[in-house]
Amino acid sequence: MTATPISPGPLPKKPRPRRRNGMTLALAIGAGVLALIAIWFFFLRGGDDADPYRTEAVSRGEIVRSVSASGTLEALVTVEVGSQISGQVTQVLVDYNDRVTRGQTLAVLDPQNQRSAVEQSQAQIASAQAQVSQAEAQVALAQAEYDRQKFLFDRGIVAQAALDTASASLRTARASVQSANAQVRQQQASLRANQATLGRTSITAPISGIVIDRQIEPGQTVASGLNVAVLFTLAQDLGRVQALISVDEADIGSVRLGQPVRFTVDAFANDNFTGEVTQIRMLPTAESSVVAYTVVVEADNPGERLLPGMTANADIILEQRRGVLRVPNSALRFTPAGVEAEQPTRRAGGGSGAAAPPGGGGQRSGGRGNMAASIIAELNLDAAQRAKVQPILDRAQQEARAAARAQGGGGQRRRGNNPAMAAAFNKAFDEIKPLLRPDQQTTLETLRGRFAGGGGRGTVWVLVDGEPVQRSVRTGATDGSYTEVLSGLNEGDQVITGGGPRAVNTQAQAQAARMAASGGAGRGGPRGF
Template sequence: MVFFSRSRIVFGTLPVVALLVWFVWGQGWGTPPKKFLTATVTVEDLEETVLASGTVKPFQQVSVGAQVNGQLQSLKAGLGDTVRQGQLLAEIDPLLPQNELLKSRAALLSVRAQYKARQAMIRQYELDFRRKQSLVASEAGSRADLEIAEAQLQSSRAELASLAAQISQAEIEIRIAEVNLGYTRISAPMDGEVIAVVTRQGQTVVSAQSVPTLLILARLDRMTVEARISEADVVRVKAGQAVSFNILGDPDRRFTSHIRAVEPAPESIARQDQMQGGGGSTAGGADAAVYYNALFDVPNDDRSLRTSMTAQVSVLLDSVRKATTVSVAALGKRAADGRYEVRRLVDGQPQTVLVTTGLRNDLSVQVLDGLKENDEVVLGEEPEPR
């Protein structure tokens, strides 16, 4: 009796347990609620910018070269020295230009002496010509002698004109020699600092084909940044826009300025012209990235900026103060009227709303309607734990 009684209890409880299991799992009690990745709608200042890499260069830079041949006799300025416009920087051995000047002066003296001698001969030929004219008029002389005298006079006058031209040429040669002698003393063309010494004292410079560089001067109290703007962004970048940048060595310091100009052509156009002029090929140029330089200047009184530094540039295109913003990751499909779908979290459940957007950047977008500050929006769903 006891055995049958226990069996009835066991078999009687099985349907109850099964029903309970079905009820729990069937009603979803065993499925954990979905967890969402969310973001909060905030009010903040929003900026739209273009990011670019740039190079810091001196506001002015000049290569000081030699225009005559000779040995660099002395350098009057060294690396890092500050110089003033007109200050003597270097001297080239003046012996050859001095000799050329002396030679030109001697040539001028020689031509002038020939000119005076020819003038004396012309006076003699004129007297002889007039005398023979008188003889022919009195039928005491031959016409042939008169013609010879006339030819000598005309020839001497032509030679005198040639000597006058040679005098002018000799005077020009003297001026050229004087200029070349002056070129042996090289002066600073502007105020600046010596940022490179290219030719050392004692070296021989030859300027036959190109001007050899001795020193490089630059103005470092003001620097120019050349920001490389991609062709996709350059249509939105204009002169006058605010710009800021930092350098790799001091990333926490921000330098600010305004764009002075955007170059109308990329730097690559000069390289292409050189290649074409030299017979090179420009094949593959269409596949290369195209960048345009945006130029802006910044004071450098503390000399913290150095030439050829890399600048991380941000160009401000537009800004809105106290804008209602949300993460761009919250934007869903775009509707036909231009609005975007956004899933707003209400009582733990997402509800789709349509929002009108305004200014945006890579991280945030301005919301003009459809959401308010502190609303929670869904970015995605958290992955289920494995």
């Protein structure tokens, strides 16, 4: 008998590994690595091996400090021609852009009524002259009667009453002659008035110039009244024009008569025109709570290309210095990443970056007479000039101190520029300027700019052997793009204007260190699987 093997039955299944736990761990480790790479890339990596700084060489050039404003061009002299009488226009003899001379007839009104008035006055004069003749005849008759009565009275033939009557008649006749002569003069005056009115029927040019506007046509009726209608507008001479520039109240204090002006117009965008400030009008204009003043600028107009009504975009030149050492303003603002720049040495009476006294010798502004002495030394005055200038500067210094005390003990000086000092010395500079030579006046305008905030201390970084080196400089005038350097740099120095390694984020650095110490994000995977 053969034994039949007994099937052992299904074997027990071995438990499969839990793959979900391993995949989650791998994903967590990968995410942590990516986070560390991102933190390093964006926050912890340093600069490239190549020099990343942007530099510009210190050079000599022009510094122009100006005030920008806009206005409208006008002719120097513009005359509106109207009519003093009413009437119908019969002729218009000129048109737009015609050149006319003084006294030339521009238009003619119908003269019929005025001619009739002249003829009537002539007739009235003739009538008055006839009355004079009649009165003179009456005088002759009265004189004869008086003589006869006098002859008879002398011989006792007539009484006194008859002589008195003849005398009164003679005086009356003579008075009638005077009255008749007065009537003649009155009618002559009326004739002259009517003749003048007749002459006004021809409208003539009061000046020589160009017709820039015409408001009438033949057949139109002109009515005179309190408001005379404008028939023509004449521009005297377009060889020179004036621009009415509107300057903000914050800038008007720097504008002076005689300052040069550069301007452009949209019609000739590539051409620059020059003029000169000839008038600063004191009447303010206010629009949207902004106060401005009108500055009149006169300019030559070669070829008469500039036309009345054009918009002038002007720059009023407050200060212009040529051939000065200068740096871009971006160099004064630059500081390398992770470096705290040393502040310029604090001067007495001023914070870092405050306007330095003109002498730049570290004198205390509170020292009696030091500011005035510094200005006199920099202007290089002779003995005669010094005797006149010294009292003016001493007075300005006293005014500045008094104003500073009134403002609270000089707190303005600690925060920066001192407006009281700038105003006092600016007034003094106006008095001093006529006493100086041209070269001294140039130096004076530089000092004026420093008192107004153009001078002071600053810091720049110079690239030396691939490394930034800090330099303290004394600055002068600025035009918004470049600043004059008075000391601290040499021509050709490479000042840094931008670029450089990126700043390191210390917070991100600390967070990355903590993550690295913990073994990465999600190290060990989720628990419980």
